Amino acid sequence: xxxxxxxxRQLREMTGAGMMECKKALSETGGDLNKAIDALRKAGIAKAxxxxxxxxxxxxxxxxxxDSRIGVLIEVNCETDFVxxxxxxxxxxxxxxxxxxxxxxxxxxxxxxxxxxxxxEREIYTEQVKNEGKPAQIVDKIVDGKLNKFFAEVCLMxxxxxxxxxxxxxxxxxxxxxxxxxxxxxxxxxxxxxxxx
Amino acid sequence: xxxxxxxxRQLREMTGAGMMECKKALSETGGDLNKAIDALRKAGIAKAxxxxxxxxxxxxxxxxxxDSRIGVLIEVNCETDFVxxxxxxxxxxxxxxxxxxxxxxxxxxxxxxxxxxxxxEREIYTEQVKNEGKPAQIVDKIVDGKLNKFFAEVCLMxxxxxxxxxxxxxxxxxxxxxxxxxxxxxxxxxxxxxxxx
Numbered sequence: 536x537x538x539x540x541x542x543x544r545q546l547r548e549m550t551g552a553g554m555m556e557c558k559k560a561l562s563e564t565g566g567d568l569n570k571a572i573d574a575l576r577k578a579g580i581a582k583a584x585x586x587x588x589x590x591x592x593x594x595x596x597x598x599x600x601x602d603s604r605i606g607v608l609i610e611v612n613c614e615t616d617f618v619x620x621x622x623x624x625x626x627x628x629x630x631x632x633x634x635x636x637x638x639x640x641x642x643x644x645x646x647x648x649x650x651x652x653x654x655x656e657r658e659i660y661t662e663q664v665k666n667e668g669k670p671a672q673i674v675d676k677i678v679d680g681k682l683n684k685f686f687a688e689v690c691l692m693x694x695x696x697x698x699x700x701x702x703x704x705x706x707x708x709x710x711x712x713x714x715x716x717x718x719x720x721x722x723x724x725x726x727x728x729x730x731x732x
Numbered sequence: 733x734x735x736x737x738x739x740x741r742q743l744r745e746m747t748g749a750g751m752m753e754c755k756k757a758l759s760e761t762g763g764d765l766n767k768a769i770d771a772l773r774k775a776g777i778a779k780a781x782x783x784x785x786x787x788x789x790x791x792x793x794x795x796x797x798x799d800s801r802i803g804v805l806i807e808v809n810c811e812t813d814f815v816x817x818x819x820x821x822x823x824x825x826x827x828x829x830x831x832x833x834x835x836x837x838x839x840x841x842x843x844x845x846x847x848x849x850x851x852x853e854r855e856i857y858t859e860q861v862k863n864e865g866k867p868a869q870i871v872d873k874i875v876d877g878k879l880n881k882f883f884a885e886v887c888l889m890x891x892x893x894x895x896x897x898x899x900x901x902x903x904x905x906x907x908x909x910x911x912x913x914x915x916x917x918x919x920x921x922x923x924x925x926x927x928x929x
Contacts, residue, residue: 573856576856576860577856577859577860577863578860578863579860579863579864592926592927593926593927594926594927595800595801595926596797596800596801596802596803596924596925596926597797597800597803598795598796598797598803598804598805599795600793600794600795603792603793603794603816604792604793605793606793606794606795606805606807607795607805608795608803608804608805608922608924609924610803610924610926612926612927619800659770659773659774662774663773663774663775663776666774666775666776667776723924725805725922725924727793727805727806727807727920727922728793729789729790729791729792729793729807729809730789730790730791730809
């Protein structure tokens with residue numbers, strides 16, 4: 536098991552422990568960072584540390600609150616702090632926060648919708664379409680169409696943009712991405728409606 | 733199975749379906765509201781509805797963003813809209829949002845800390861204290877003390893208030909509660925740090 540200088544540096548940053556102690560902890564735990572942290576803490580060398588991610592993403596955290604009743608917090612990532620400070624990127628973040636407040640997305644993208652929820656929707660649409668007496672060979676096609684409509688309601692990236700419903704939010708993000716020349720990604724959002732789940 | 737007028741009214745509000753349809757759906761599903769919604773949707777009577785809670789809580793949703801890098805969204809509940817609009821309550825919400833941004837709580841109260849995390853911390857403290865050579869009969873007591881310190885770091889209600897560290901955040905909330913004469917409860921918060929988990 537070779538312990539790299541990078542691993543040691545990372546463990547030192549996360550624990551404040553000395554270089555030799557970090558190297559030893561990593562050797563003993565087969566290079567597992569989390570186990571090494573635990574070992575250092577057990578030995579009383581590292582202080583209890585908040586679990587903090589260390590990804591190098593740049594971007595902005597933006598908030599929007601409507602009438603103290605609907606609030607949105609959103610994180611949008613780009614590649615450099617320079618782009619994060621441009622007007623284009625700032626405006627995008629503001630627009631996205633307002634979009635979530637107004638149109639109430641539940642997920643960023645369809646990959647995040649839980650499988651059980653999709654199968655539950657699919658079941659309901661299938662019954663609906665059968666009850667309408669549609670021929671069996673087109674039921675699946677209609678159900679797929681209804682599912683796509685569902686995704687376009689609950690997934691931010693597929694929603695129509697509230698300031699211009701000819702574009703989706705995904706289109707908007709792509710435009711800012713090509714304008715700034717950087718990858719632009721909506722990382723996460725939270726939306727609280729007063730008194731609601 | 734008796735279906736109450738209240739159940740019918742609630743189902744009507746949630747689906748937009750007619751009174752007789754709602755009554756029928758509730759009868760057929762034994763009064764189960766969620767199943768009745770599904771039945772109405774399958775029959776094509778109710779539109780796909782966003783899942784929205786209907787609790788009657790009042791209060792405020794407040795946001796605070798520091799330097800576009802740390803953002804907090806928080807919901808604080810009280811009993812009436814009147815109290816929600818008072819200066820005392822507004823100031824409390826602002827202070828709480830800033831507290832979460834600055835002191836980085838992870839939970840509102842200790843009941844929300846997952847059991848596995850607590851046992852993980854307990855294990856580490858126990859090893860720590862044993863390694864320090866403390867006598868076995870006082871190990872548990874020291875470990876309990878360390879756990880309480882851990883809760884005071886990660887639970888908002890147990891943290892020292894950043895504007896006056898002689899009081900906890902819980903004390904502050906209680907003071908506003910007795911001043912306004914209403915139950916005041918921090919319901920939930922979200923905290924995003926740019927590039928972090």
